[in-house]
Amino acid sequence: LAKTTQPISMDSYEGQEVNITCSHNNIATNDYITWYQQFPSQGPRFIIQGYKTKVTNEVASLFIPADRKSSTLSLPRVSLSDTAVYYCLVGGDYKLSFGAGTTVTVRA
Amino acid sequence: GAVVSQHPSRVICKSGTSVKIECRSLDFQATTMFWYRQFPKKSLMLMATSNEGSKATYEQGVEKDKFLINHASLTLSTLTVTSAHPEDSSFYICSATTSPQSYEQYFGPGTRLTVT
Numbered sequence: 006l007a008k009t010t011q012p013i014s015m016d017s018y019e020g021q022e023v024n025i026t027c028s029h030n031n032i033a034t035n036d037y038i039t040w041y042q043q044f045p046s047q048g049p050r051f052i053i054q055g056y057k058t059k060v061t062n063e064v065a066s067l068f069i070p071a072d073r074k075s076s077t078l079s080l081p082r083v084s085l086s087d088t089a090v091y092y093c094l095v096g097g098d099y100k101l102s103f104g105a106g107t108t109v110t111v112r113a
Numbered sequence: 114g115a116v117v118s119q120h121p122s123r124v125i126c127k128s129g130t131s132v133k134i135e136c137r138s139l140d141f142q143a144t145t146m147f148w149y150r151q152f153p154k155k156s157l158m159l160m161a162t163s164n165e166g167s168k169a170t171y172e173q174g175v176e177k178d179k180f181l182i183n184h185a186s187l188t189l190s191t192l193t194v195t196s197a198h199p200e201d202s203s204f205y206i207c208s209a210t211t212s213p214q215s216y217e218q219y220f221g222p223g224t225r226l227t228v229t
Contacts, residue, residue: 039217048117048206048220049157092156101147101208101218103157 009093014108023080025107027093030074035097038069038076043090043106052091053078083111116140117209119221126197126228133193134224136207142187143209147218148180151204163190197228 010028017023029038037056041049053060055067055076066079080087090106116139126132136146145164149157161182163169169182179201181193190209194201204225208218 046204046223046225048208048223050220051217054217100162101159103149103159105156 009095009104011091011093011104011107013105014110016110016112017083018112019084020082023083023087023109023111025078025080025091025093025109026075027078028075029093029095032073032095033097036073036095037097038067038073039094039096039101040065040067040078041092041094041103043092049092049103080109083109085111085113087111115211115219117143117207117219117221119205119207119224121224122222123225124227126226128198128228129196131193131195132197132226133191134205134207134226136190136192136209136221138188138209138219141209141211141219143190143211144187145210146184146190147208148182148190148192149206149208151206151223153204157206160192194226197226199228202226202228 039054040052042052043049053062053065053067055069057069060067068077088111090108092103092106094101118137120135124132147162148160151157159172160175161169161171163182163184165184165187171177179195184190204223206223208220210218
């Protein structure tokens, strides 16, 4: 499983866009990039997944450059309820390996 | 859709006793279920992978005789912590996939175990 590196924490304010970059230099050809969100004392929740270029859904966008050695999760117009830990995972099968994650704190 | 439940949500037990945690997929059949544990302010650690009707595959360092996993049906997996000790106190989370080829896992709400 490819190792991932992401910032430990990020602060933002309501209404701003939050971008979290994850480095995965050793990503394999078959690996997908997946992001999960976790609130305290709850199980993680799937946010978005991609393989290359850009993926967008109703809650986030995922940007993946051509070399796929990094990816950026973009959360548009965050609110207080987006305060959570965000995990970047890279893998080629269904077995997930969680790193430390990024604690995003949104302030009013 | 794709809801996973866990029971109980919280449990307190005495040292030396066993505790069973249930994980259910409510609206889909889960061919594969996973069990994680998470210590305070730490990340999730995969304990084992469970496939319906077969023995669970444990991660390195996880004692299979202490953490018994049963996946008797496509909607139910159980984790039994045997002879629990205070160091087993943790947040236990299960997840499920709809197919072995699926990268998306649906997580349960977690079970807070406290061993006194």
